[in-house]
């Protein structure tokens with residue numbers, strides 16, 4: 671009978687459907703491309719982090735009055751820049767209806783031990799502590815602008831944190847690939863903020879980012895979590911040229927742009 675045949679089909683196909691779902695689940699776990707297709711991974715335009723309201727805001731107002739000789743007193747320069755960054759991000763977030771709160775503190779430290787987190791870690795130039803929402807920059811007296819860019823990068827992490835742009839609602843996977851999208855976005859947003867503060871110095875930072883590449887172990891580990899030198903330079907270039915948060919949407923970028 672027809673009805674029985676249908677039941678038979680349904681019974682036989684149910685286990686098959688379950689197996690398919692399991693395979694798809696496993697593939698989705700192991701193959702990012704399939705996660706992309708399902709719309710739940712970073713890189714998918716439908717993932718939460720890729721469709722944030724901040725992506726349609728106008729260019730970040732990149733303006734700052736700084737001491738004439740920025741290298742003379744780097745602390746003074748960085749404190750002035752911090753106030754500018756607060757103003758820039760206040761204005762930028764306001765256009766999307768977000769209220770900006772400055773970081774709880776901006777620590778300009780001589781050694782990692784004086785930072786409010788990451789004291790045990792070596793080799794960082796700046797660090798953002800999401801728990802205390804504090805920005806930390808390790809002072810390097812050689813060239814003020816490099817510390818300025820680091821400050822802008824850590825501020826970008828703060829904006830990612832308070833706006834929810836980094837909470838990665840589209841994916842529950844927090845791995846190295848996730849870290850690269852977060853870090854490259856911070857590079858791009860830092861460049862957007864700094865693009866009119868000193869375009870020449872910013873171009874030098876971009877060139878330095880693109881040529882960095884000593885293939886030692888520490889650098890290899892850094893690239894895994896922060897992206898390749900080529901991609902870092904490319905995202906800095908996007909922020910530099912376009913100046914918008916939307917130009918910095920690493921969460922919707924294909925894998926090869928965030929490797």
Ligand SMILES: [Zn+2]
Nearest residue numbers: 823827853856
């Ligand atoms: Zn970072």
